[in-house]
Amino acid sequence: MTTTGVQEAGETAERRVRVVLVDDHRMFRTGVQAEIGRTDETGVEVVGEAADVDQAVAVIHAARPEVVLLDVHLPGGGGVEVLRRCAALTAAPEDPVRFLALSVSDAAEDVIGVIRGGARGYVTKTITGADLIASIFRVQEGDAVFSPRLAGFVLDAFASTDAPPVDEDLDRLTQREREVLRLIARGYAYKEIAKQLFISVKTVESHVSAVLRKLQLSNRHELTRWATARRLV
Numbered sequence: 001m002t003t004t005g006v007q008e009a010g011e012t013a014e015r016r017v018r019v020v021l022v023d024d025h026r027m028f029r030t031g032v033q034a035e036i037g038r039t040d041e042t043g044v045e046v047v048g049e050a051a052d053v054d055q056a057v058a059v060i061h062a063a064r065p066e067v068v069l070l071d072v073h074l075p076g077g078g079g080v081e082v083l084r085r086c087a088a089l090t091a092a093p094e095d096p097v098r099f100l101a102l103s104v105s106d107a108a109e110d111v112i113g114v115i116r117g118g119a120r121g122y123v124t125k126t127i128t129g130a131d132l133i134a135s136i137f138r139v140q141e142g143d144a145v146f147s148p149r150l151a152g153f154v155l156d157a158f159a160s161t162d163a164p165p166v167d168e169d170l171d172r173l174t175q176r177e178r179e180v181l182r183l184i185a186r187g188y189a190y191k192e193i194a195k196q197l198f199i200s201v202k203t204v205e206s207h208v209s210a211v212l213r214k215l216q217l218s219n220r221h222e223l224t225r226w227a228t229a230r231r232l233v
Helices: 003-014 026-036 053-063 079-085 108-117 129-140 148-159 175-185 190-197 201-215 220-229
Strands: 017-022 044-050 067-070 098-103 121-124
Touching (some): 017 053, 053 079, 098 108, 108 175
């Protein structure tokens, strides 16, 4: 962290914000907490952590943080599922819980998916500690925050009729079905998908059947071509 970053972080110490970290990598959560969770210096108090969707929903309802740092890809349905199940807290007229996506991904469907789901911003994991702290406070105050490279992209995506948000076929799929679709299109076997998503092979088969039915496709080869044409692979 630069000297300027330390000074900026110090300036926030008079304010306080309660934060929950949601990421399925424990070492990453530990690193983020070490970077931003020095409350006396940064003003950020980490009040909970979670590694999957169910844990996240439980911790968020119990802790009622002001800001949630939310990874996009999580076991149990992803960040969009967390947003869906916490919608009442997000929309609370008083003391709303606000979400800031923090992800390694800058894929269009990931960014637009969580923003449509109710997140107030999206930053990538290349962000500095000082910038992340500043972003947390801005989200707490109700601002929309994006990594510089994503800001123009998000505006263009919402303005364009060809952008992922208005893909009616893709919108028919749940977040989990999209995850399975992407892995199938990348050539993963059912067993590999089950292991990566922490679900059973039978559940993978059910998701694939649902995707094929909703998209009116006949087999995984057609599905792969469909996903490739939309740059989902």
